[in-house]
Amino acid sequence: MRHLSLLATACLACLASPLAAQNAPDAAQVHAGILTLDTHLDSPANLDQPGWKITDRHDVLHDTTQVDLPRMIEGGLDGGFWVIYTDQGPNDARGYAAALAHALKRLHQIHDFVAANPQSFALATKASDAAKIAAAGQRIVYVSMENSYPLGTDITNLEAFYQLGLRMAGPVHNGTNQLADSTNGEAVHGGLSDLGRAWVQEANRLGIIIDASHAADSSFDQMLALSAAPIILSHSGPKALHDHPRNLDDARLKALAARGGVIQVNSLFLSPDRPRPTVDALREQMETAASLPPSERAALMKQWAEANAAEPRSGTDFDRYMQAVFYCIDLLGVDHVGIGADWDGGGGVIGLNQISQIPRITQALLARGLSPADVEKIWSGNVLRVMAEVERVAALR
Amino acid sequence: MRHLSLLATACLACLASPLAAQNAPDAAQVHAGILTLDTHLDSPANLDQPGWKITDRHDVLHDTTQVDLPRMIEGGLDGGFWVIYTDQGPNDARGYAAALAHALKRLHQIHDFVAANPQSFALATKASDAAKIAAAGQRIVYVSMENSYPLGTDITNLEAFYQLGLRMAGPVHNGTNQLADSTNGEAVHGGLSDLGRAWVQEANRLGIIIDASHAADSSFDQMLALSAAPIILSHSGPKALHDHPRNLDDARLKALAARGGVIQVNSLFLSPDRPRPTVDALREQMETAASLPPSERAALMKQWAEANAAEPRSGTDFDRYMQAVFYCIDLLGVDHVGIGADWDGGGGVIGLNQISQIPRITQALLARGLSPADVEKIWSGNVLRVMAEVERVAALR
Numbered sequence: 001m002r003h004l005s006l007l008a009t010a011c012l013a014c015l016a017s018p019l020a021a022q023n024a025p026d027a028a029q030v031h032a033g034i035l036t037l038d039t040h041l042d043s044p045a046n047l048d049q050p051g052w053k054i055t056d057r058h059d060v061l062h063d064t065t066q067v068d069l070p071r072m073i074e075g076g077l078d079g080g081f082w083v084i085y086t087d088q089g090p091n092d093a094r095g096y097a098a099a100l101a102h103a104l105k106r107l108h109q110i111h112d113f114v115a116a117n118p119q120s121f122a123l124a125t126k127a128s129d130a131a132k133i134a135a136a137g138q139r140i141v142y143v144s145m146e147n148s149y150p151l152g153t154d155i156t157n158l159e160a161f162y163q164l165g166l167r168m169a170g171p172v173h174n175g176t177n178q179l180a181d182s183t184n185g186e187a188v189h190g191g192l193s194d195l196g197r198a199w200v201q202e203a204n205r206l207g208i209i210i211d212a213s214h215a216a217d218s219s220f221d222q223m224l225a226l227s228a229a230p231i232i233l234s235h236s237g238p239k240a241l242h243d244h245p246r247n248l249d250d251a252r253l254k255a256l257a258a259r260g261g262v263i264q265v266n267s268l269f270l271s272p273d274r275p276r277p278t279v280d281a282l283r284e285q286m287e288t289a290a291s292l293p294p295s296e297r298a299a300l301m302k303q304w305a306e307a308n309a310a311e312p313r314s315g316t317d318f319d320r321y322m323q324a325v326f327y328c329i330d331l332l333g334v335d336h337v338g339i340g341a342d343w344d345g346g347g348g349v350i351g352l353n354q355i356s357q358i359p360r361i362t363q364a365l366l367a368r369g370l371s372p373a374d375v376e377k378i379w380s381g382n383v384l385r386v387m388a389e390v391e392r393v394a395a396l397r
Numbered sequence: 398m399r400h401l402s403l404l405a406t407a408c409l410a411c412l413a414s415p416l417a418a419q420n421a422p423d424a425a426q427v428h429a430g431i432l433t434l435d436t437h438l439d440s441p442a443n444l445d446q447p448g449w450k451i452t453d454r455h456d457v458l459h460d461t462t463q464v465d466l467p468r469m470i471e472g473g474l475d476g477g478f479w480v481i482y483t484d485q486g487p488n489d490a491r492g493y494a495a496a497l498a499h500a501l502k503r504l505h506q507i508h509d510f511v512a513a514n515p516q517s518f519a520l521a522t523k524a525s526d527a528a529k530i531a532a533a534g535q536r537i538v539y540v541s542m543e544n545s546y547p548l549g550t551d552i553t554n555l556e557a558f559y560q561l562g563l564r565m566a567g568p569v570h571n572g573t574n575q576l577a578d579s580t581n582g583e584a585v586h587g588g589l590s591d592l593g594r595a596w597v598q599e600a601n602r603l604g605i606i607i608d609a610s611h612a613a614d615s616s617f618d619q620m621l622a623l624s625a626a627p628i629i630l631s632h633s634g635p636k637a638l639h640d641h642p643r644n645l646d647d648a649r650l651k652a653l654a655a656r657g658g659v660i661q662v663n664s665l666f667l668s669p670d671r672p673r674p675t676v677d678a679l680r681e682q683m684e685t686a687a688s689l690p691p692s693e694r695a696a697l698m699k700q701w702a703e704a705n706a707a708e709p710r711s712g713t714d715f716d717r718y719m720q721a722v723f724y725c726i727d728l729l730g731v732d733h734v735g736i737g738a739d740w741d742g743g744g745g746v747i748g749l750n751q752i753s754q755i756p757r758i759t760q761a762l763l764a765r766g767l768s769p770a771d772v773e774k775i776w777s778g779n780v781l782r783v784m785a786e787v788e789r790v791a792a793l794r
Contacts, residue, residue, distance in 0.1 A: 097556030104561060108505050154551035159494030164501060 025372055027363035031076050034376035035134055036358070038080035039168070039264040039338060039383055040144070040213070040235035042345030043067040045085055047109040050290060050297070054113045055120065060354040063301040064308055066343045067355045069120055072139055075356040078380070079121075079130065079140025081168050081234065082110050085345070086147045088175030088185075096152030096178075103150035107143065107164060114141050123165055127387035130380065144168035144211065144234065146345075149177045153195060155202050162206040167387070168234065169203060170211035171196055171219065180223075181216035183245040191218035197226060204228045207394030209387055212236075212256075213246075213266075213340075220252060229393035230260035230386045235340035235347070237266045238327050241320075244269040250331060257336035260389060262382045264340030265325045267347040271314040278307040309353075318351035322364045325378075334374040338382045422769055424760035428473050431773035432531055433755070435477035436565070436661040436735060436780055437541070437610070437632035439742030440464040442482055444506040447687060447694070451510045452517065457751040460698040461705055463740045464752045466517055469536055472753040475777070476518075476527065476537025478565050478631065479507050482742070483544045485572030485582075493549030493575075500547035504540065504561060511538050520562055524784035527777065541565035541608065541631065543742075546574045550592060552599045559603040564784070565631065566600060567608035568593055568616065577620075578613035580642040588615035594623060601625045604791030606784055609633075609653075610643075610663070610737075617649060626790035627657035627783045632737035632744070634663045635724050638717075641666040647728060654733035657786060659779045661737030662722045664744040668711040675704040706750075715748035719761045722775075731771045735779045 046052050046065050057070035067077075084106045089095040114121040122138040124130055133140045143165045149172070151157040158169070171177070171192070176185030179196035189196065200223055203210050210231040212220045223231055233256065239247035246269045248256075253263055282304050289297050289304075321341070328337040341347045343355055352360055365375045443449050443462050454467035464474075481503045486492040511518040519535040521527055530537045540562045546569070548554040555566070568574070568589070573582030576593035586593065597620055600607050607628040609617045620628055630653065636644040643666045645653075650660055679701050686694050686701075718738070725734040738744045740752055749757060762772045 093553045094556070097553045098560065100554065100557035101560035104501060104557065108508065111505065112509065152551055152553045154549055154554070156490045156494045156549045157497065157551070157554070159491070160497035160501065163495065163498035 025366055027366050028359060030366060030372045030375060031359045031362040034362075034372065035131060035380040036076060036078045037130065037140065037142075037339075037380040037383060038077060038343060038355075038358075039232065039340035040083060040146070040266075040345065040347075041067055041080045041343050042083045042085055042146070043343065044082050044106055044110050046344060047106075047113065048290070051294065055117055059305075060348065061302075061305050061309055063298075064305045066348055066353065069117070069139065071354055071356040075354075075358045077139075077355050077358055078134045079124070079142070081142045081144035083345070084110070084143065084145045084150075084166075085173070086145075086150050088147060088149055088173050088177055088182075091149075091178050093152070096150065099147075099150035100152060100157070103145065103161075107161070107166075110141065110143055111165070125165055125167060127384045127391060130384060142167050144170075144209075146170055146211075146214070146234075147173035147177070148179055148199060149173070151179075151199070153178060155195065155198050158199065158202050158208070159206055162208055166208060168209040168211050168232070170214055170234065171199060171223075172216075173214050176216075180219040182214055182219075183216050184214070185216070187216065187218065189219075191216065191222040192226070197222070200226045204390075204393055205397040207391050209390050217248070217252065220248070221255075224255060224259055224261070227259075229390040230262070231256065232261055232383065232386055233263040233340075235266040235268075235342045235345070236263055237269050237324050238263075238331070240331075241324050241327055242270050242272070253328065253332060253336075257332040260386065262336050262338050262386055263328055263332070264338040264383065265321070265328055267316065267321050267341040267349045267352065268313070270320050270324050270349075271316040273314050274312070276307075276311040276313065279304075279311050282307055312350055313346070314349075316349040318349060318360060318364075321349050321352060322361070322368075325361070325365070326368060329370075329378075334370065334377050335382055335385075338378055338380075422763055424763050425756060427763060427769045427772060428756045428759040431759075431769065432528060432777040433473060433475045434527065434537065434539075434736075434777040434780060435474060435740060435752075435755075436629065436737040437480060437543070437663075437742065437744075438464055438477045438740050439480045439482055439543075440740065441479050441503055441507050443741060444503075444510065445687070448691065452514055456702075457745065458699075458702050458706055460695075461702045463745055463750065466514070466536065468751055468753040472751075472755045474536075474752050474755055475531045476521070476539070478539045478541040480742070481507070481540065481542045481547075481563075482570070483542075483547050485544060485546055485570050485574055485579075488546075488575050490549070493547065496544075496547035497549060497554070500542065500558075504558070504563075507538065507540055508562070522562055522564060524781045524788060527781060539564050541567075541606075543567055543608075543611070543631075544570035544574070545576055545596060546570070548576075548596070550575060552592065552595050555596065555599050555605070556603055559605055563605060565606040565608050565629070567611055567631065568596060568620075569613075570611050573613075577616040579611055579616075580613050581611070582613070584613065584615065586616075588613065588619040589623070594619070597623045601787075601790055602794040604788050606787050613642075614645070614649065617645070618652075621652060621656055621658070624656075626787040627659070628653065629658055629780065629783055630660040630737075632663040632665075632739045632742070633660055634666050634721050635660075635728070637728075638721050638724055639667050639669070650725065650729060650733075654729040657783065659733050659735050659783055660725055660729070661735040661780065662718070662725055664713065664718050664738040664746045664749065665710070667717050667721050667746075668713040670711050671709070673704075673708040673710065676701075676708050679704055709747055710743070711746075713746040715746060715757060715761075718746050718749060719758070719765075722758070722762075723765060726767075726775075731767065731774050732779055732782075735775055735777075
């Protein structure tokens with residue numbers, strides 16, 4: 001909450017502009033004044049691209065990437081949870097080792113871009129860090145883990161990651177693993193495995209936010225029941241809007257909220273997928289991109305970006321995304337909803353396709369009649385409340 | 398072997414200089430022409446010191462550090478095995494997690510100094526890399542691990558470290574752990590634990606050189622018997638010269654050599670320790686060094702360095718060190734001896750106290766009558782032969 005206390009005492013009517021809805025406070029000023037976090041930034045995966053730097057300006061229409069420092073500044077995103085994402089592979093010792101090496105490399109890359117740009121970024125490990133970092137003019141880097149597959153069968157590894165900065169983790173991605181059944185995998189454990197239950201308890205003990213996005217409904221139910229602290233859906237949607245395994249039904253969302261948790265609304269899976277013939281045709285070629293000479297690679301990336309823009313994954317547009325956000329707010333109240341649009345992980349919709357465009361979300365929330373204080377809850381207050389509660393529970397252990 | 402083929406065909410007599418022993422080839426030219434590796438560089442620990450950079454020139458008399466790029470260049474050290482050292486802590490889950498986080502941080506720091514100085518350093522992962530890297534004018538960075546305690550009870554973690562570059566590892570340091578009894582620890586397992594035996598087999602399977610320095614004699618015997626590939630003592634000495642637990646008796650050294658292994662001669666434990674009242678008095682103060690303002694820290698480091706120089710750990714001098722090297726050569730032959738002086742890990746002797754002074758070793762070896770080709774075996778050929786054999790054995794698995 002950088003300047004909100006100032007704003008809150010100002011005459012909000014004075015801030016109205018022709019661009020904002022009638023009587024609504026000026027969206028740009030509110031957006032600039034509140035602390036904004038997205039809980040699922042898959043952008044660290046882009047650090048693998050030759051020559052790609054988080055401090056350079058890119059465009060989704062040139063290379064499909066959606067987040068970098070210049071666009072965060074333009075869009076007024078103060079930071080978020082930066083993801084160590086690991087593809088699900090074989091659930092065996094070789095698979096675990098390769099996954100661990102991959103996850104450690106990605107963690108290293110996150111640490112490196114922060115260390116290389118100390119004026120622009122800072123690692124955050126406590127809920128109270130966010131406001132301090134934003135006040136210092138830096139962007140907030142919490143570290144999260146999408147798929148705990150890299151931990152293998154040794155829960156001790158979770159503590160090592162915690163010590164290296166990890167503060168949010170989900171047990172699975174697409175594909176059931178040693179810890180839990182996935183929304184997109186076989187029902188092997190009927191929810192959590194024994195190891196998965198130990199993982200929940202260890203996350204509680206350490207003070208890591210449990211992220212149930214990608215967990216099967218059975219896994220979600222068991223994590224919610226077992227966790228001593230509120231849990232989060234870092235990037236999920238309401239099933240009421242679109243019946244997809246990655247979305248949750250109203251009863252589960254209400255149960256999440258009743259335990260103090262938050263759904264951070266995803267921009268994916270809100271409408272049926274559409275055919276993407278040009279994108280699909282280019283996919284194989286894209287796998288060779290990293291090995292191409294720079295000029296050829298740039299041309300291919302642009303072709304890929306244009307195909308993705310011409311053939312969006314679904315018909316979801318900005319209004320549909322906001323419909324999902326509003327649906328969750330109406331169902332759960334403003335204390336249990338946040339933003340996790342899956343940037344650089346497949347997210348983005350027509351009209352909201354890179355991080356520079358997120359002031360539109362604030363504008364739409366204000367136009368809906370939310371107060372600036374409630375808008376800030378959506379943008380950061382709720383997830384930070386969950387984090388503080390996770391810290392409190394850990395301190396008792 | 399950068400220029401040795403050239404040298405070997407030249408008239409060695411022509412290279413003689415007044416500085417070298419009569420009829421011996423010119424030591425400086427030989428030293429510059431051969432590939433030189435030290436198998437136990439503890440220098441990565443210095444990367445924790447505020448402001449300390451591997452590319453800056455330091456002096457052992459100012460800050461006790463012994464290795465950096467300028468001194469490597471001056472001393473003609475092409476590279477070596479850079480150590481991830483971890484203090485032995487409690488053998489429980491909390492201890493393993495803390496150790497793993499520490500080891501990963503250190504690995505990260507090694508990767509970082511290489512990545513930050515690509516013209517000066519290169520990571521090496523194969524025996525054949527060393528010559529190529531030296532030919533490109535870079536210093537060779539193999540990664541090794543002193544104490545495998547950070548692996549915890551999950552041997553899978555060894556493979557993750559392998560994938561991140563680890564090519565040599567010892568099971569223990571000072572203190573018995575989950576894997577093996579230590580020279581300086583209790584005899585808990587009677588050598589290797591079950592986990593330690595699995596660790597040996599996994600190191601063989603992956604292609605990691607097994608380093609028996611710090612392992613109890615019982616652990617050494619069992620590793621030697623169990624390993625399908627030759628093993629190494631990265632920094633150990635002959636017990637015949639000084640009866641210390643960290644040194645090995647002749648029978649064990651012969652057994653090591655008979656299995657194709659190498660002892661890389663340490664500069665420590667070759668004479669009885671001496672009292673160090675000033676050093677001991679300063680030790681507690683040194684623990685606060687990192688938190689001092691830069692100027693106070695520099696003054697304390699200098700005081701510390703001067704005390705260390707004034708009160709050497711033992712009476713070992715350069716001649717004594719070479720006596721140990723010669724003893725091993727006489728006992729085992731030139732194919733089973735190398736150099737691992739424990740730089741930045743407590744090593745260094747009177748007259749050989751920083752890496753810039755290592756041409757003295759080459760000079761002494763030549764004066765002893767070794768051919769340049771044999772000198773290169775001592776400096777790198779033997780360890781690279783072991784490494785190539787470790788790779789061959791792994792490829793069969």
